[in-house]
Amino acid sequence: MLRLFYLLAGVAFGFVLIYSGVSNYNVLYDMFLFRSFHMYGLLGVAVGLSFVGVQILKKLKWKSVITGQDLKFETLMPTRAHVIGGLISGAGWGLTGACPGPALAQVGFGTLAGIFTVCGIFIGVYLFGRGKG
Amino acid sequence: MLESYWPFYYGGLAIAAVALLVLSIGGDYLAITRGYVSVCSIFTRRPYFNTPDIGGPFGFRTMFTIGVVVGGFIAAIVSGGFKPTFAFGTFDSVWGTSMAVKGAVLVSGGICWGYGSRMAGGCTSGNSISGISRGSLASIVATVCFLVGGAIVVHILEYVVRGKL
Numbered sequence: 001m002l003r004l005f006y007l008l009a010g011v012a013f014g015f016v017l018i019y020s021g022v023s024n025y026n027v028l029y030d031m032f033l034f035r036s037f038h039m040y041g042l043l044g045v046a047v048g049l050s051f052v053g054v055q056i057l058k059k060l061k062w063k064s065v066i067t068g069q070d071l072k073f074e075t076l077m078p079t080r081a082h083v084i085g086g087l088i089s090g091a092g093w094g095l096t097g098a099c100p101g102p103a104l105a106q107v108g109f110g111t112l113a114g115i116f117t118v119c120g121i122f123i124g125v126y127l128f129g130r131g132k133g
Numbered sequence: 134m135l136e137s138y139w140p141f142y143y144g145g146l147a148i149a150a151v152a153l154l155v156l157s158i159g160g161d162y163l164a165i166t167r168g169y170v171s172v173c174s175i176f177t178r179r180p181y182f183n184t185p186d187i188g189g190p191f192g193f194r195t196m197f198t199i200g201v202v203v204g205g206f207i208a209a210i211v212s213g214g215f216k217p218t219f220a221f222g223t224f225d226s227v228w229g230t231s232m233a234v235k236g237a238v239l240v241s242g243g244i245c246w247g248y249g250s251r252m253a254g255g256c257t258s259g260n261s262i263s264g265i266s267r268g269s270l271a272s273i274v275a276t277v278c279f280l281v282g283g284a285i286v287v288h289i290l291e292y293v294v295r296g297k298l
Contacts, residue, residue: 007203009155012204014203020138020145022144026222028283032286033288046262050265057153076254076271076272078273081252081253087281092243093242093279097224119243120244121244129251130179
């Protein structure tokens with residue numbers, strides 16, 4: 001049940017990542033040159049609404065519909081890893097013009113350059129995990 | 134690449150809707166790079182890839198990852214058919230159309246994303262959407278660094294690399 005739900009949620013997410021323009025290299029390129037407001041507006045709306053939604057779920061002491069477990073609301077204080085990892089990630093974002101989710105959506109959409117990005121992300125994730133044991 | 138995409142407010146609304154559905158129904162946060170970790174767990178028994186929150190090989194996070202690819206495919210069908218191409222918009226006018234260059238640049242960029250986001254505790258979904266929505270300061274810092282890193286690289290691409298290859 002949980003796996004079926006996540007499969008369907010993934011399908012919805014992939015669809016949205018194409019239709020919202022975030023899987024389009026040109027949109028990301030123009031965002032980083034400050035020539036287009038689209039991505040900033042989109043991130044602002046997405047983050048703002050998610051924040052309000054999560055705070056409401058927290059107030060309601062919401063439990064997962066499928067697992068019945070309490071939701072977690074852990075927060076972290078920033079460390080060097082967030083800064084350095086964030087900048088390395090950002091360099092990757094600039095080079096590929098796609099986040100890890102949109103890169104997957106590109107592959108399904110037929111934007112085959114995304115295959116290279118996805119392969120690179122797998123290598124990077126594996127290298128980091130290997131370093132951790 | 135889809136050229137006639139939704140205005141930003143519909144896109145933002147739709148992404149927030151998916152994030153909140155995943156959390157309220159599934160019980161865990163939207164976090165794409167953890168999906169990559171869970172796909173890795175199919176091929177490796179190393180402990181980093183097999184912690185309980187990853188969900189195991191072929192677990193829910195792997196399903197989500199597969200779903201995103203399928204969702205992209207459905208978007209192609211809905212928007213006029215699956216037309217696979219290696220053409221990549223502005224990328225091609227910056228780097229040229231050489232397949233070797235394209236592969237090298239995108240795989241390198243992907244490695245940065247994969248390694249960096251695991252170091253930073255998540256990518257745009259795990260940090261920028263999920264982390265900030267919980268009020269996590271670390272995620273705000275990571276998100277600012279994503280944007281700064283990307284802006285630096287693309288400014289170099291536009292003003293140094295473009296037209297030189």
